[in-house]
Amino acid sequence: MTYFSAQIRFVVSVMLTVFLLGGVPAAFAEDEKSETKSTVGFTKEEVLEKANGFFGETTAGLAKAIEKVFEEQGSPNAIITGEEVSAAIGVGVRYGQGEVQRHGGDVAPIFWQGPSVGFDMGANASKVFTLVYHLDDMQQLMQRIPGVDGSFYVVAGVSVNYQQTGDLILAPIRTGVGLRAGASVGYVHYSQKKSWIPF
Numbered sequence: 001m002t003y004f005s006a007q008i009r010f011v012v013s014v015m016l017t018v019f020l021l022g023g024v025p026a027a028f029a030e031d032e033k034s035e036t037k038s039t040v041g042f043t044k045e046e047v048l049e050k051a052n053g054f055f056g057e058t059t060a061g062l063a064k065a066i067e068k069v070f071e072e073q074g075s076p077n078a079i080i081t082g083e084e085v086s087a088a089i090g091v092g093v094r095y096g097q098g099e100v101q102r103h104g105g106d107v108a109p110i111f112w113q114g115p116s117v118g119f120d121m122g123a124n125a126s127k128v129f130t131l132v133y134h135l136d137d138m139q140q141l142m143q144r145i146p147g148v149d150g151s152f153y154v155v156a157g158v159s160v161n162y163q164q165t166g167d168l169i170l171a172p173i174r175t176g177v178g179l180r181a182g183a184s185v186g187y188v189h190y191s192q193k194k195s196w197i198p199f
Helices: 002-020 026-038 044-055 060-073
Strands: 078-102 107-133 144-146 153-155 158-160 163-165 168-175 187-191
Touching (some): 060 153
Antiparallel strands (some): 078 107, 107 168, 158 168, 163 168
């Protein structure tokens, strides 16, 4: 009984000490802050590094495009990297596939297809690097996501346009030959399986 009484007195004294010192010790508070910060999303440096590895180099236009998206949306909590093909005669279609990585390490395959608007006739293939915001889980992506009117812009050879449904926002970034089909209207349908039906 004496042993348990001593243990109880020790626990109570520790709790009182923590309370009198103002709560959680500073070291634990700092750890908690850093943990919270690390789960917010990818930093600009991490995104630039991933873009550099994906495209082969970070051009001035790509860096400016990423900077613009960060200014408007902040840190993404997921990134989609992949390739797509598109064809258009005024109105066209696009098909893409790649992988989505959530901040924290989860990676999964992803496919997309949908209608697009091209600025001329023809077909092309391009790489797509998409910043994703407010993604709570992978299933949230598996739907038709409309393009945002007036969101298309080009920065030094790099195109960016926004897609949004509810709080979920996607910012696909394309370079070079991908510019022609970069301005999408309607929606893009993301899924876990490949489909040849664009709608």
